[in-house]
Amino acid sequence: GAGVSQSPRYKVAKRGQDVALRCDPISGHVSLFWYQQALGQGPEFLTYFQNEAQLDKSGLPSDRFFAERPEGSVSTLKIQRTQQEDSAVYLCASSPSAVLKNIQYFGAGTRLSVL
Amino acid sequence: AQTVTQSQPEMSVQEAETVTLSCTYDTSESNYYLFWYKQPPSRQMILVIRQEAYKQQNATENRFSVNFQKAAKSFSLKISDSQLGDTAMYFCAFATGNQFYFGTGTSLTVIP
Structure with missing residues (x-):
């Protein structure tokens, strides 16, 4: 696709449910980032992922958060046993190379609401 | 620790006028990048302008320019000839290594 695609656009979860958020980066982009807003x-x-390798996960707030990118393209952010404080917009960004990883292209995000 | 501070939560400007958004940052790194991103209501972050810390010359992109003062750790954004489409949240960001650090944003409204 032309840009970074994230799905779903909106997600409502009951407290305690598990959720999975998907990110389709720009084709061929090596680097992929997840943010919480x-x-x-x-x-x-x-x-942060470089291809399929998760090189930095220092920002994940707890062990309930897990991210993967098994084939170096699509990435999934999983949140287990969701809590109200997890309510936020989750943004994904990709970058064309490891060297140029600071040039990031963002998706429109997934807005997660935990009730 | 890296921090980015935007001290103006909200600003407004008349259409066609010039406005400056402030940003300061704190870091002990010597090699880093600075950015301004625009986030309209659609939520998609759009890169406005980028500055490498090792370059003394201020970056310029059409109506957008920065005033980068490395010693003062200041990185302000100037928007000239403001247009209605410039209405959005503006985030200042700092990047080093694998990580980005964003400020809390400035909500800019362009008044017709």
Whole structure:
């Protein structure tokens, strides 16, 4: 596709449910990032992949958060046993190379609401 | 620790006028990049302008320019000839290594 695609656009979950958020990066992009954006805040880094390797997961807030990119393209962010504080917009970004990983193209995000 | 501070939560400007958005950052890194991103209501972050820290010359992209003061750790964005389509949240961001750090944003409204 022409840009970074994220699905679903909106997700409502009951507290305690597991959710999976999908990111389709721009074709051929090596680097992929996940961010969490709380209401009224800037995005906060969660994790970074270079191809299928998760090189940095220091931003994941707890062990309930898990991200994967098994074939180096599509990535999934999974949140287990969701809690109200997980409510946020989750943004995905991709970048054409590891060297140019600071040039990021963002998706429109998934808005997660935990009730 | 890296931090990015945007001290203006909201700003407004008359159409066709010029506005400057402020950003300061704190880091001990010597090699980094600075960005301004625009986030309209559609939520998609759009890169406005990018500055490498090792370059002294201020970046310019059409109506958008920056004033990069490395010693002061300041990185302001100037928008000239403001247009209605410039209405959005603007985020200042700092990148080093694998990580990006964003400020809390400035909501800019362009008034017709």
